[in-house]
Amino acid sequence: MTMQRPSETAVLPAVESVLRFMYGDIQSVLRTMKLENRAALLQGCLPLLLHEIPADTLRQWLGEQRYGALRAYQRAMSVLNLWNMIELEQLLTVLAVEQIPIMLMKGVDLATSIYPQSDLRYFDDIDVMVHPKDVARVVAVLEQQGYAYHQEYRFEAISTQRVGFVYAKPVAAGHIVFEIHTAPHVNEFGITFDVASLWQHARPLSINGLPALGMGLEDLLLYLCWHYRSHTFERLIWLYDIAVLLRIAGKTLDWDLLMQRATHLKLRATLSYVLRWCEQLFQVAVPAAASCMQETSPLLVRACIARWLGTDTTQVLRRKASRERKLLQYLLVDDLWMLGLVMWHAVFPTPTHLGRRYMEHSPLPLRLFWVYYFVHPFFALWEAVTTFRQRNVVTR
16 A cells, blocks of 8 residues: 655654754854755755744844745755656656656655655655666666766776666756665665665555655665764754654554664664654654664673763764764674774775775876775774864863
């Protein structure tokens, strides 16, 4: 059965208080922030904040001119979302005729099935997953609709671990971007999603009557938690997505199955911390009997987190705590073997991650990416020393 979008009256978690926690003086931020990178505006939460706070209050805070500028920019974001949806529907129409299955991922899935209103969840690209055998056919459809290949990273030209291909098209409202995946991105933390299982447990979606698929709710929750960690807990919207999913669908989740998959993927610690943040910051209830809320990290790891980051880990989400977030990203492991693997890859990353980090602006030919293996350990050590020094200064 196709999952129904929540009603317009569905209660969304409050975002203003969390933004104040992260930024401090939110009025000052609204007055001075640059309106350039849409996805980075208040970490993706600008539409939510403007929806939550009464217009009169915002006018008092900001003045009529600044309030009008923010509203105009928010409308531009809504227009681009709408344009994205029109382009997605055109793709789905063709793929339905060709009988090519397609799975919506991340923002576009959430905006169309979990959020009560699509314009509350801005997404600057459309992530979809297809079977490897269907990539060429999907790309051909996109090219017929005016899309062209966009090389996001220079090193992609020789990477052997590619699972994503970006196609873009300019439109009056900006650019429409499709990212075609054959699997979730590879990573440095020993997490590999079972693609066959994702397809097997996919849930049906309907986009204005057109068929599509989304990850099963348990897989979706785990993937969102992993995606948030893999991007160093950087944007509040990614945590808010998880809070909304819990608020809307938490009672229908199979929590035992969720824990089984989290254990298999070695994401128990990641799941535990992220869900706890949802409880603490957004007051979203997690079933008391959910075993995923129990501490599962090794004692040594928990001791390191308490020593270096404190017992209240929500503090790492403050905007000035970027180094602390990076440290926690490394420490959220389920066992000491994973900790060793993470530390090893921090010093000796895979060729894909080394190439992305250093070859984008390097004068060296791509085939000489391995040269950076001789200098990267020193950069990694310097970053670690700097983080610990800064942390010790703060805790004294």
